[in-house]
Amino acid sequence: MHDLGRLEDLPADYVDALTRQNLVPLWPTLLALLPPDKPRPQTKATSWSYESLRPLLLKAGELTPIEKAERRVLVLANPGHGLNKLQDTPAIYLGMQLLLPGERAPAHRHTPNAVRVIVEGEGAYTTVEGERCPMTRGDLILTPTGLWHEHGHDGVDPVVWLDVLDLPLVYYMEASYHVNGEPQAVRRTSGRSGHSHGGLLPTPFFEREVTEYPMLRYAWKDARASLHALALDQPRLEAVQLTYINPSTGKDAQNILGYYALMLRPGQTLHLPVRSPASIYHVIEGGIEFRTEDQIFALLEADTCCVPGYSEAILRNRSEKSPAFVFIADEAPLHRKLGLFENRGRMARNAVNGRAQGR
Numbered sequence: 001m002h003d004l005g006r007l008e009d010l011p012a013d014y015v016d017a018l019t020r021q022n023l024v025p026l027w028p029t030l031l032a033l034l035p036p037d038k039p040r041p042q043t044k045a046t047s048w049s050y051e052s053l054r055p056l057l058l059k060a061g062e063l064t065p066i067e068k069a070e071r072r073v074l075v076l077a078n079p080g081h082g083l084n085k086l087q088d089t090p091a092i093y094l095g096m097q098l099l100l101p102g103e104r105a106p107a108h109r110h111t112p113n114a115v116r117v118i119v120e121g122e123g124a125y126t127t128v129e130g131e132r133c134p135m136t137r138g139d140l141i142l143t144p145t146g147l148w149h150e151h152g153h154d155g156v157d158p159v160v161w162l163d164v165l166d167l168p169l170v171y172y173m174e175a176s177y178h179v180n181g182e183p184q185a186v187r188r189t190s191g192r193s194g195h196s197h198g199g200l201l202p203t204p205f206f207e208r209e210v211t212e213y214p215m216l217r218y219a220w221k222d223a224r225a226s227l228h229a230l231a232l233d234q235p236r237l238e239a240v241q242l243t244y245i246n247p248s249t250g251k252d253a254q255n256i257l258g259y260y261a262l263m264l265r266p267g268q269t270l271h272l273p274v275r276s277p278a279s280i281y282h283v284i285e286g287g288i289e290f291r292t293e294d295q296i297f298a299l300l301e302a303d304t305c306c307v308p309g310y311s312e313a314i315l316r317n318r319s320e321k322s323p324a325f326v327f328i329a330d331e332a333p334l335h336r337k338l339g340l341f342e343n344r345g346r347m348a349r350n351a352v353n354g355r356a357q358g359r
């Protein structure tokens, strides 16, 4: 596909005649639609410093009462898509949400899937479908599509969390909407349902329960302990990484986005493979240097960055003494379901014939 004709090569009256009948010539835009070798993403590798955004988020707490915001969120928008699109990658929306002591965010449900990762503060909780999920730093709490959820805060300091949603995709599908509801009756507290212990499931009368989302809160202390144990058990293991899964099915915790916890050993540099999905990285503990293509981000605790699909990611733990912990979200479940997933490996930066490894 070389030297294809341009729109301006065509007579203006011909283009006008096409336009009047809602017709468009394909060849001037064919290479943009089907570029050679790899996609040309709009998503730009971007980072956000928590220290820099935190004062602006707290200021939002002064400027806008919760009643006027419903959800008091600053969106981590990707400039490659245009900030007004409120999206980070094709399928990922990221927002930092602030809840002040005594505030409540009313019950609602919506078609996009959401998760939150708690960044700071104690005493807040999310109630999801009648299950009260306490929020402590690093916890991952799911609010899957269609499930009622609301937030409250009985503590004394501001609570902040990172929202991760598949909103851009669901919006693009023209399937995004919400419904408001009444405050939920709390029927149980997370962590008491039997799912939070690895390898064990409630099976009354030998039958697995049929709940689609049996586990809604993944406590950071459990994920952190599992990463430590994995690192100790396999000292040569290069990528000390866990996937958040649905314990009933063993599949990804949600349908569209995937969620992972990664531990970098002290001083470790980890080259991640070049894969088709876009991804985001959020530092839970420690400080890392993050390299992708021609960019380097120095990420401290609670900092976040994103990278488009088909790009490399090299993470270095800047501490020689302590491990670093990173939360990752990506579009891999979506890519797999669509048959688009590629893993081009770690040394294949210039390779063009993907689909070789790890599908």
Ligand SMILES: [Fe+2]
Pocket (backbone or CB within 6 Å): 108, 109, 110, 114, 143, 149
């Ligand atoms: Fe929500």
